[in-house]
Amino acid sequence: MADWDDLKVFLAVARGESLSRAGRVLKLDAATVGRRVARLEEAFGARLFTRSPQGYVLTDEGARLVAPAEAIEAQMARAAEALAGPAEGISGQxxxxxxxxxxxxxxxxxxxxxxxxxxxxxxxxxxxxxxxxxxxxxxxxxxxxxxxxxxxxxxxxxxxxxxxxxxxxxxxxxxxxxxxxxxxxxxxxxxxxxxxxxxxxxxxxxxxxxxxxxxxxxxxxxxxxxxxxxxxxxxxxxxxxxxxxxxxxxxxxxxxxxxxxxxxxxxxxxxxxxxxxxxxxxxxxxxxxxxxxxxxxxxx
Missing domain, CATH: 3.40.190.290 (D-Maltodextrin-Binding Protein; domain 2)
Known part of the structure; x- marks a missing residue:
């Protein structure tokens, strides 16, 4: 089963449509991003992206994964804020x-x-x-x-x-x-x-x-x-x-x-x-x- 870190990489690639752009967001090198994508595809037993010289494009299977991954992303954000406890003001980016x-x-x-x-x-x-x-x-x-x-x-x-x-x-x-x-x-x-x-x-x-x-x-x-x-x-x-x-x-x-x-x-x-x-x-x-x-x- 995929873990959240791999899903986070998946979303970054889906949004940036390239390993290098995703790497800049995640502060990872492109090769590491590529390995994580491959690991996620192996875990799901499905091809999530079509590779081309122009970048990474979601396959039908990858497109179906976006909404569940974003739901988990929102849950993780709420969990992080809950653990941080009440704050006097607004923080984060x-x-x-x-x-x-x-x-x-x-x-x-x-x-x-x-x-x-x-x-x-x-x-x-x-x-x-x-x-x-x-x-x-x-x-x-x-x-x-x-x-x-x-x-x-x-x-x-x-x-x-x-x-x-x-x-x-x-x-x-x-x-x-x-x-x-x-x-x-x-x-x-x-x-x-x-x-x-x-x-x-x-x-x-x-x-x-x-x-x-x-x-x-x-x-x-x-x-x-x-x-x-x-x-x-x-x-x-x-x-x-x-x-x-x-x-x-x-x-x-x-x-x-x-x-x-x-x-x-x-x-x-x-x-x-x-x-x-x-x-x-x-x-x-x-x-x-x-x-x-x-x-x-x-x-x-």
Missing amino acids: VRIGAPDGAANYLLPQVVARIVAANPGLEVQIVALPRVFSLTRREADMVIAVSKPEQGRVIATKITDYRLSLAASDAYLGSAPPLTSLADLPAHRVIGYIPDMIFDRELDYLADLGVEQPPVASNSVSVQLNLIRQGAGVGVVHDFALPAAPGVRRVLTRDFGLTRAFHLIRHADDRRVPRIERFAEVLVAGLRAEVARLERQSQGE
Whole structure:
């Protein structure tokens, strides 16, 4: 019968799809990881991975083992926390995946307050404009703009947030008049690269009839910096505006969007106290920070 150490190696290889990546996570050399995988396959009498020059891919038998192995992983985490006894704060490591708008303009200050109150806590923020895989454990929790429609996950709505058209004072001072949406075709519009929009909720310019913005980036942070440099007009998170002096909202009576952030976690983490406590304080902190920054962006 397989032991937990071998199952831990199995999960690392399944998530990293290579012996070397799994080894870096486990702090083992690739040869040792390979031997452990072979031992596990022998114990189960089944081939768990297909080997190729591109890496290790789960076989049907291996895919069926993932859920039971993750259930054991969650049980081991709960056992470790139980043995550690009650703690004053949150400790251990938590990795958050987030779109770069939330990662740049919300998470730094929220996480700074959380870690200041919990010295034993280590937080990793993975800021990438894409969808994260909880199944592959790319993160312990993910901030997303769309609720997942399937999968064994826990989805908690964090808060609504607002987006507005915005431009720099320098741009507006030299550009044609912008008094209504009818004036927009005379202006350069900044937005997402259309074929790199990873979530339909991010297709902000569809409501404006703009299919191909002349200046574009897959990053909202880059878009905001382009707006700051006077490259044109774009859709901006209201909560990001306090970080962009010289940029202001325009056409506020004609255009505005509301979206929502959701915190997504693996269902097996529901009973992991460390993850539960961190999720609670993170959601509360993000709600308060979005409200504070939106008030500030509106001059309140």
